[in-house]
Amino acid sequence: MNFNFDEEIQFLKKNVRDFVQTEVEEVAMEIEKEDKIPERIIEMSKEMGLFGLSIPEEYGGLGIGMVGKCALYEEIGATHNGYTTLIGAHTGIGTVGIVELGNEEQKKKYLPDLASGKKIGAFALTEPSAGSNASNLKTTAVRKGDKYFLNGTKHYITNATEADVFTVMAVTDSSKGAKGITSFIVEKDFPGFKVGAIEPKMGLKGSQSAEIIMEDCEVPIENVLGEEGQGYVNALKILANGRAGLAARNLGSSQKLLDLSTNYALERQQFGVSIIDHQAVGHMLSEMAVEIEALRSFTYRVAWMVDEGKKVIKEAAMLKLYGSEVYNRVADKAVQVHGGIGYISDFPIERFFRDARIARIYEGTSEIQKNIISGQLKKEYS
Template sequence: MDFNINDELRLMVETVRDFVDNEVDPVSQRIDEEDRIPEEIIEKAKEMGLFGLSIPEEYGGVGSIGMLGKCLIYEQLGRTCNGFTTLIGAHTGIGTVGIVELGTEEQKKKYLPDLASGDRLGAFALTEPDAGSDAANIKTTAVRKGDKYILNGTKHFITNAPEADIFTVMAVTDKSKGPKGITSFIVEKDFPGFRIGTIERKMGLRGSHTAEVILEDCEVPVENVLGQEGQGYVNALKILANGRAGLAARNLGSMQKLLELCVQYAQQRVQFGKPIASFQAVQHMLADMAVDIETTRWFTYRVAWMVDQGMKVIKEAAAVKYFASEAYCRVADKAVQIFGGMGYMKDFPIERYYRDARITRIYEGTSEIQKNIIASQLLKEYALA
């Protein structure tokens, strides 16, 4: 495995870190309180090319930085408000990757340039009220009528939905075939019959918005089928799997920031006449945090490298997403403990990270689903001949 990167990518990573630390982080509390990302931050992110991380250069994107390059950038984005990170991550991950990997040349030319520039925002609509972890149980239907498909159904918890322009939507085209009867569609927000429903009120990820997507006789042109008809469920799993290293990288950045804050605070906070960093109990918490971070770092880089080599990563991607999300929650919990009462106060970022961390064990595949995937792959690998 080779984790070396070229000078151009190294400069980009450093630039993103400077942007995050000096421009985004100072307004992170404001983002959390107002549930809104300042427009100047979004515009600067556009200028830096952050919306085009997954898109080839010929369509206006950053180009060939690979999954490892994306993870190094996601790691820096994770150092600040997770709502901002999620806005970018959902767009550059599941919001656009499907079109990049499965789209026709016409679809790519039509949609990718605006998605790369950030002029249009992407979203991924799979989850439904009765189909969360049981994603194959979606009820949204798509019936072909002439040169259009008519979609009916409701999606919920769709990240970026209130602001998004382009949605990758999963719908059933042949109920008799089960998961093999699900098809992917590229749906524009202005298509007839498309509307946004309830905007969800969440525990964390303030600044990143999720909402219902309601399809009522929504008209989608036949040319907007993404990939082959009946391959939507398989495609959804592939899109989710390859993006899991990116989720781990975002968690990694947040964990690293929490450790830095805790080390600094432990050296400054005095109790019983000495800094709390001198107490073994605090030292052990810092050590546990550091071990979780380093394990997540090299696990994430390895899976990203495997993706770039074109290797099968179903088990590894599930494992790194599972480990990183659980580790993030452990690190956030220890950070609150080290800060004590201050860690519970909204005036300090620790409380925000603690709230934001919890969703990572749920979205884009719960920890339990990841363990199911890992076990399933193990049983296949070690099956008796």
């Protein structure tokens, strides 16, 4: 395993770091207050190619592998998590299904606009009755002639208000359980499709989550993604391969919190010395640093496995579990190191603390990751 980045990735990594520090950080508080990412930030992100990170070059993207993508996600994760989520959800679960499972016609039709950011992608699996139990879908798809008609409601859909193209899971054969689920590429302008209520959240301001409602939504048969009945398997693949990217975003946020906390501990004086010289504070910073370094190594190992085409079901679940838990522990310690100022909303620590909490829930809860890991261990040892 060689995690040295080539010149192209090093160049992109520096550009993204500069952009995050000079542009996105400047409007972080504005995003928090307005619950909206400024349009100029989105346009600059498009110009940098950030919406096409993992889309192949022949379709207008940058064609970066998972290791390179994680290197950039680590930089993007160091800023406002609402912005991070907009980019991450689009370049991850919002488009990877079409990249990996789409046929040539689907790729030519959708990927160029998704790569440029002209269109935004989203992933629609979760329903009121199907969260952790993703196979318990109620959304149905019935074929009539050359179309499928979808009926049902999805909720907590990231990028729902911004997205133009949705990867939607629906039941095509209720008698087959999980094997009766099919993936569809659904456009927001298809008849019978609408975006419902925006769901207010504790954190991730600027990243809108909402319901999507399908009432006899007309989807052409050529928009079936992959094979009929393979939707549940497709969903698991999309989620599994995206977990390295999510961990990299958690890594970037955790590193940012360590940087802020260490600098604060050097500057803040109590009892005549910098608080970093107080053992209790020094130990917290040490624990943060150790966990972050372990997460960094684990992230790039799993990313390398993805690029090598290796099976990563267990490792991706382990990484998603560990990355989200590390981010939460680091955020908690960062608040403690900062004391009262860490609890004030005018400063970024409080924002990261709120944003970290969703990491243990979305794209598979910590408990579901443990189920996946134990299930894989059972197979290995049986």
